Amino acid sequence: NHPIRIGIVGYGNLGKGVETELAFHPDMTLVGIFSRRDPQTVDSESAVFHMDDLENMTDQIDVLILCGGSATDIPEQAPILQKQFTTVNAYDNHAEIPAHFDVIDELAKAHQNVGVIATGWDPGLFSLNRLVAEAVLPKGDTYTFWGSGVSQGHSDAIRRVNGVKLGVQYTIPNESLIEAIKEGEEVAYTKTSSHKRVCYVVAEAGADLTAISETIKTMKDYFDGYETEVHFIDEADYYRDHQGMPHGGRVIRRGYTDDQTMAVYEFALDLGSNPQFTAAASIAYARAAYRLDQEGQYGAKSVFDIAPAYLSPKSGAELRKELL
Ligand SMILES: NC(=O)C1=CN([C@@H]2O[C@H](COP(=O)(O)OP(=O)(O)OC[C@H]3O[C@@H](n4cnc5c(N)ncnc54)[C@H](OP(=O)(O)O)[C@@H]3O)[C@@H](O)[C@H]2O)C=CC1
Numbered sequence: 079n080h081p082i083r084i085g086i087v088g089y090g091n092l093g094k095g096v097e098t099e100l101a102f103h104p105d106m107t108l109v110g111i112f113s114r115r116d117p118q119t120v121d122s123e124s125a126v127f128h129m130d131d132l133e134n135m136t137d138q139i140d141v142l143i144l145c146g147g148s149a150t151d152i153p154e155q156a157p158i159l160q161k162q163f164t165t166v167n168a169y170d171n172h173a174e175i176p177a178h179f180d181v182i183d184e185l186a187k188a189h190q191n192v193g194v195i196a197t198g199w200d201p202g203l204f205s206l207n208r209l210v211a212e213a214v215l216p217k218g219d220t221y222t223f224w225g226s227g228v229s230q231g232h233s234d235a236i237r238r239v240n241g242v243k244l245g246v247q248y249t250i251p252n253e254s255l256i257e258a259i260k261e262g263e264e265v266a267y268t269k270t271s272s273h274k275r276v277c278y279v280v281a282e283a284g285a286d287l288t289a290i291s292e293t294i295k296t297m298k299d300y301f302d303g304y305e306t307e308v309h310f311i312d313e314a315d316y317y318r319d320h321q322g323m324p325h326g327g328r329v330i331r332r333g334y335t336d337d338q339t340m341a342v343y344e345f346a347l348d349l350g351s352n353p354q355f356t357a358a359a360s361i362a363y364a365r366a367a368y369r370l371d372q373e374g375q376y377g378a379k380s381v382f383d384i385a386p387a388y389l390s391p392k393s394g395a396e397l398r399k400e401l402l
């Protein structure tokens with residue numbers, strides 16, 4: 079059986095991450111990168127095509143990994159591509175995920191392929207761990223913290239604001255709240271009250287800075303409700319100080335196995351590169367997407383719908399040896 083043939087759609091941080099990580103997966107091979115830009119202007123060692131070439135390559139690609147931004151690219155591109163390909167994305171506009179699932183599910187069933195949505199870490203592996211923790215510990219509370227680090231989704235979203243040339247968004251968690259939770263103290267937790275969002279923006283010449291700041295701070299699904307800072311810096315400072323993309327976070331379930339015996343379920347990530355880790359998760363789900371497609375299990379899938387064994391390159395027999 080031949081290696082799984084992968085196409086990357088969108089060559090940004092995530093697309094570059096998939097390109098790099100694929101080298102670690104001998105059961106997969108990169109057919110090419112597909113960009114909306116002129117391929118001559120895209121700097122990569124791999125084969126680069128224009129997005130429009132995809133429709134003539136359906137017999138050369140098994141899975142497309144969609145690496146566009148969630149603010150505007152995925153909602154636009156995913157439905158079109160689902161008509162011709164099995165796809166995987168890291169769509170992370172949490173409020174819109176149920177609607178996105180339904181759109182992809184209808185298309186994937188109609189065109190007899192698979193669409194794995196919202197992979198990555200949040201949504202993705204954090205979602206999976208919240209499900210397991212809440213199924214195992216029905217009595218308790220779940221807390222999610224991100225950072226401190228760079229959110230790709232929020233950085234992508236501010237880059238789409240009119241007048242913004244470059245932008246990055248750091249998410250800062252309330253560390254004292256994390257400690258209080260682990261100490262078993264009663265806490266008042268909401269996602270919006272437990273994080274601060276700090277943005278650094280390089281504005282286009284002549285842009286209305288007040289309008290940019292207001293648009294970011296009130297942005298539905300991304301910033302609305304959070305304490306948000308917007309700082310305007312020049313391009314030199316941006317390239318000097320804001321090129322790293324570390325991130326991470328934790329899912330904590332503080333539950334009870336009887337009326338007062340506490341159990342803390344924690345899943346934590348500490349990521350040197352947020353986009354590279356997200357790309358790595360999407361690749362594992364691309365393997366699952368291919369297998370589900372081969373089995374005729376057509377439709378949209380989230381991380382909740384996919385048995386863990388589908389992610390692994392090891393056979394069932396090999397995996398069962400690891401149960402011991
Ligand atoms: N589920 C999760 O845990 C996570 C999800 N994500 C999601 O992944 C999405 C993508 O993140 P990220 O890769 O950092 O976003 P980028 O902004 O780096 O890339 C988004 C798109 O912008 C275009 N682009 C990139 N670089 C350039 C450039 N120099 N000039 C013009 N266009 C460019 C590319 O499309 P094209 O090549 O067609 O021009 C690319 O696909 C995020 O929006 C986020 O929603 C990210 C991290 C975690």
Ligand SMILES: N[C@@H](C[C@H]1CC(C(=O)O)=NO1)C(=O)O
Pocket residue numbers: 170198199200201224225227228229230231232248249325352
């Ligand atoms: N989807 C996020 C992954 C995590 C990071 C995050 C945040 O900092 O708000 N929320 O979810 C990303 O794009 O980085």
